[in-house]
Amino acid sequence: MKMEKAIIAKNITKKYKLYNGSKERILDLITPRSYGEDFYALNNVSFEAEKGDVIGFIGINGSGKSTLSNIVAGIIPETSGSVELNGQASLIAVASGLKGDLTGRDNIELKCLMLGLNKKEINELEPEIIEFAELGNFIDQPVKSYSSGMKSRLGFSISVNIDPDILIIDEALSVGDKSFSEKSFNKMNDFKEDGKTMIFVSHSLNQMKQFCNKVLWLEYGKVKDFGLVEEVIPKYEEFLMQWKSMSKKKRKRYRKNASKNNQQG
Numbered sequence: 001m002k003m004e005k006a007i008i009a010k011n012i013t014k015k016y017k018l019y020n021g022s023k024e025r026i027l028d029l030i031t032p033r034s035y036g037e038d039f040y041a042l043n044n045v046s047f048e049a050e051k052g053d054v055i056g057f058i059g060i061n062g063s064g065k066s067t068l069s070n071i072v073a074g075i076i077p078e079t080s081g082s083v084e085l086n087g088q089a090s091l092i093a094v095a096s097g098l099k100g101d102l103t104g105r106d107n108i109e110l111k112c113l114m115l116g117l118n119k120k121e122i123n124e125l126e127p128e129i130i131e132f133a134e135l136g137n138f139i140d141q142p143v144k145s146y147s148s149g150m151k152s153r154l155g156f157s158i159s160v161n162i163d164p165d166i167l168i169i170d171e172a173l174s175v176g177d178k179s180f181s182e183k184s185f186n187k188m189n190d191f192k193e194d195g196k197t198m199i200f201v202s203h204s205l206n207q208m209k210q211f212c213n214k215v216l217w218l219e220y221g222k223v224k225d226f227g228l229v230e231e232v233i234p235k236y237e238e239f240l241m242q243w244k245s246m247s248k249k250k251r252k253r254y255r256k257n258a259s260k261n262n263q264q265g
């Protein structure tokens, strides 16, 4: 049987410019000379997901997991490379894309309209989204008055209830209370059972083991490993043990060495 690809990410590079203060930033914009330092948050990252894959992104802080999940979701542009998606993607991240001045209800409608739903479809979906988010009367208050848990419940509820083909979840389960994270986890399991494709960013290796079939291990913007959960996680756990035993100085040296290879365009 031929596998159907859901995501094809090819040679994704994300370059940021790091400036020493706002003077450099402005000079870089208005003068022909280049100011600031190039920084590669991602450098030539490729991976593919088959339909139904649940891929975990792992890696220590600053390795590029959120940057990559945002690029795959189409929230931020890549500097170079390409992402091909087979279907509609939806990103769940802490308060991703919520507009603070609008109420929860208006945010639901806005997001649905942006995804191309018509008024009738929105009217059908809205009560489900509101109920799942457990916001009570707050649904008609501006989102900027919400706690971070409330924002993430709303973001999560919109993203899962619009029933996307590809679901990208960035640390969403680490916020909110226990009963909500259980509910979220159940919803994600439904998705998995429906054979949908998912990307899952989390620092919890237990969640990864429970949930993912494949893992993409990023290190300072490069792919360190990509493969089945049972093959990659043990290597990562071994790395983490070493990492945790390193002194600050040793970590700095490790980072410097790794970055030397990774920061070349």
Ligand SMILES: Nc1ncnc2c1ncn2[C@@H]1O[C@H](COP(=O)(O)OP(=O)(O)OP(=O)(O)O)[C@@H](O)[C@H]1O
Pocket: 016, 017, 039, 040, 041, 059, 060, 061, 062, 063, 064, 065, 066, 067, 068
């Ligand atoms: N807008 C930006 N401008 C400059 N650098 C950025 C920007 N966004 C992210 N970075 C840098 O890119 C690198 C990757 O960040 P990213 O948030 O993707 O890592 P991460 O693996 O998700 O980290 P964490 O586990 O801490 O969430 C970091 O060094 C970060 O400082």
